[in-house]
Amino acid sequence: MDFIPQHSSAFRVRRFLNWFPLGLAYAFLYMGRYNLTVAKGALGDLMTKADFGDIFGVGAIVYGFAFVVNGPLTDRVGGRIAMLIGMLGSIVMNVAMGVVLYGITMWGWKLPIASVFIPLYAGNMYFQSFGAVAIVTTKAPWFHVRERGTFSTIFGVMISLGIYFAFDWGGAIAQATRSKLDADLGPLAAFYSAITGTGNAGVDQNWHLFFAPAAILTVLWVILLLFLRNTPGEAGHDDFDTGEEHLMAEEPEHRPASVGAYIGWSVQRTLRVFKLALTHPVLLVVCGIEFCSGVLRNGIMHWYPFFMGETGQKAFFIRANWGLMLLICGIAGSFLTGWASDRFFQSRRAPMAGVLYGVMFVSTLAMAFTLTSDPWIPGLAALAISAAVIGVHGILSGTSTADFGGSKNAGTVTGLVDGLVYLGTGFQAVALGHITPKAELAGDPANWGAWPLFLVPFAIVGTVLALRIWNAAPRKKAAPALAEAPAES
Numbered sequence: 256m257d258f259i260p261q262h263s264s265a266f267r268v269r270r271f272l273n274w275f276p277l278g279l280a281y282a283f284l285y286m287g288r289y290n291l292t293v294a295k296g297a298l299g300d301l302m303t304k305a306d307f308g309d310i311f312g313v314g315a316i317v318y319g320f321a322f323v324v325n326g327p328l329t330d331r332v333g334g335r336i337a338m339l340i341g342m343l344g345s346i347v348m349n350v351a352m353g354v355v356l357y358g359i360t361m362w363g364w365k366l367p368i369a370s371v372f373i374p375l376y377a378g379n380m381y382f383q384s385f386g387a388v389a390i391v392t393t394k395a396p397w398f399h400v401r402e403r404g405t406f407s408t409i410f411g412v413m414i415s416l417g418i419y420f421a422f423d424w425g426g427a428i429a430q431a432t433r434s435k436l437d438a439d440l441g442p443l444a445a446f447y448s449a450i451t452g453t454g455n456a457g458v459d460q461n462w463h464l465f466f467a468p469a470a471i472l473t474v475l476w477v478i479l480l481l482f483l484r485n486t487p488g489e490a491g492h493d494d495f496d497t498g499e500e501h502l503m504a505e506e507p508e509h510r511p512a513s514v515g516a517y518i519g520w521s522v523q524r525t526l527r528v529f530k531l532a533l534t535h536p537v538l539l540v541v542c543g544i545e546f547c548s549g550v551l552r553n554g555i556m557h558w559y560p561f562f563m564g565e566t567g568q569k570a571f572f573i574r575a576n577w578g579l580m581l582l583i584c585g586i587a588g589s590f591l592t593g594w595a596s597d598r599f600f601q602s603r604r605a606p607m608a609g610v611l612y613g614v615m616f617v618s619t620l621a622m623a624f625t626l627t628s629d630p631w632i633p634g635l636a637a638l639a640i641s642a643a644v645i646g647v648h649g650i651l652s653g654t655s656t657a658d659f660g661g662s663k664n665a666g667t668v669t670g671l672v673d674g675l676v677y678l679g680t681g682f683q684a685v686a687l688g689h690i691t692p693k694a695e696l697a698g699d700p701a702n703w704g705a706w707p708l709f710l711v712p713f714a715i716v717g718t719v720l721a722l723r724i725w726n727a728a729p730r731k732k733a734a735p736a737l738a739e740a741p742a743e744s
Contacts, residue, residue, distance in 0.1 A: 265492070266492050272482060273397065273484060273490065274409065276478045276483065277390065277479065278409065280476075280478075281390055281413045281414075282417035283417065283420060283471050284341070284383055284417065284472065285413075285420065286421045286468040287345050287349045287472060288345075288421070289421035289425070289557075290349070290421055290425050292307075292557050293421065293428075295561075296426075298368070301359075302369070304688055304694075304697075306368060306372075307688060308685050308686075309369055309373065309684075309685065309688060310376050311376070311557070311680075311688075312681045312682075312685035313377050314380035315380065315553075315677045315681035316681035318381065318384045318674075318680075319673075319674040319677035321380070321381045321384040322384055322388065322674035323674070325337070325384050325388060325670055326667040326668070326674075327667045329385065329392050333392070334388075334389040334393030334394075334485055335479070337389040338386065338389035338390075339479060340382070340385055341384070342386075342479070343382070343476060344382025345469075346469045346476070348376070348378045348379035349469040349472075350466065352375050352379070353462035353469070356461050356465070360460075361458070380677075384674075387669060388669045388670045388673070392485075397486070397487060411585055411586070411588065411590075411592070411648070412585070415585025415586050415589065418556065420468075422577050422578030422581065423443065423577070424467075425467075427444040427446075428444070428447055429461070431447040431451070432448075432453045432456075432459060432460035432461065434456060434459050435454075436448065436455050447467075528668070529667070532667070535659060536727075538668065540723055540724045541672055543716070543720045544608060544612075544651060545647075545648070545651055545652055546679040547714070547716050547717035549675065549676035549677055549680040550679040550683040550713045551615055551640060551644050551710055551714060551717070552641070552676075553680045553683055554709070554713075555637050556581065557684070558706055559634075559637045561691070562700075563630070563634075565694075565698060566697070566700045567698060573635075574634070580638055584638045584645070585642060588643055589645060591646065592611065592646035592647070603725075604651060604727075605727055606721075606725055609722050609725060611644070612647065612721050615643045615644060615714040615717065618640045618714075619640065619707050619714050622710075626701070626707065627701050633707075648676065651672065652669060652673050683709070686709065687706060690709065691705070
């Protein structure tokens with residue numbers, strides 16, 4: 256664990272060229288995911304809080320369960336192909352949602368927004384689920400275990416940029432496409448209006464919230480097709496021992512050639528990896544922590560803007576710059592977490608997760624008791640939770656999955672862990688969509704008390720679980736290998 260490889264400058268440059276466009280692509284996938292939250296604010300009564308909760312909740316649950324298929328599939332086809340599939344599917348689904356909004360607005364389609372968006376957004380989230388497993392699978396061969404704290408920082412920055420693009424760029428697009436433009440458009444909104452000619456059209460052109468990320472993802476899809484490579488070897492450099500643990504030893508050289516036999520072998524292998532992961536003393540606990548992370552991350556990220564907007568505080572600084580605030584806090588939390596993990600805890604991931612969950616516990620309590628006070632107190636508490644949870648998500652889903660699962664199984668293990676994140680996300684979306692106050696009561700902050708109180712138990716559970724694996728570190732000894740595939744008859 257003390258060995259840190261010394262890479263050549265050429266290797267570092269090529270690794271950057273691999274990661275910079277991939278990171279941007281992952282960030283803009285976020286924009287094509289959380290644009291639904293921005294659309295909720297722009298659509299008003301056309302999409303109620305309950306509608307939003309159901310649409311996003313179903314999508315998040317689909318995202319979570321999709322990993323059962325997409326994680327093992329990514330291990331089979333490689334992170335590069337998986338990322339290209341995920342981006343292409345998300346492009347198609349975002350275009351479809353934009354077309355629906357265009358049809359409702361311009362062609363008079365009489366469509367119930369929730370009934371139409373639930374399957375389309377669920378499809379989007381299915382394809383989006385390729386992103387995280389592709390990122391980690393492609394990352395694993397390029398970073399040694401002792402360098403992966405740094406990678407968790409990169410992963411957290413990707414997430415933070417994506418949230419910034421979704422909320423601030425998306426918010427600017429919403430402003431630039433209003434039926435009547437404000438006189439004091441911000442610079443982003445003014446730029447978008449100038450290059451697209453939107454605004455002052457007599458109708459709100461909300462379909463741009465879905466068309467814009469689809470267009471950006473299309474450009475990045477072409478760039479990744481040309482430059483992204485799975486391993487250093489594929490990019491003309493030497494592969495190296497990453498120092499990670501392996502759930503299973505190297506796989507047999509002979510695999511069945513027929514489709515039916517190959518599917519059976521793949522299912523057997525996948526079930527074996529899931530069993531090993533769910534009985535692994537560290538990964539099982541990581542799954543529980545990350546379920547709580549899904550509840551807390553989206554329980555703040557989505558619902559704080561709704562709370563501020565419905566209680567008449569849209570102009571409050573933190574609310575007005577929500578995406579930028581999340582970007583700053585996410586980058587700060589990610590850098591602190593990755594640096595401290597490698598610098599002070601010998602590349603152990605759980606200590607920083609425990610510290611950050613303690614921050615989330617204190618902050619959720621602070622929110623619960625200050626919703627009706629000065630808005631700066633719950634606002635700063637919300638930012639502290641956001642910084643902490645992005646740091647935890649980066650260090651666990653983005654790093655510990657490869658540390659303990661190994662490169663060969665990174666997609667399956669990351670899929671399992673990230674699937675739990677989005678099961679937590681789906682749970683909170685549906686629950687908060689129905690327990691937050693109805694429109695006629697939402698204007699009074701006192702009626703929102705159930706929202707932060709709902710989050711407190713998950714902060715407690717996450718803290719306790721992180722403390723249980725405080726000293727966990729990867730072992731080099733591999734678990735038993737999967738039996739060799741049966742020979743063809």
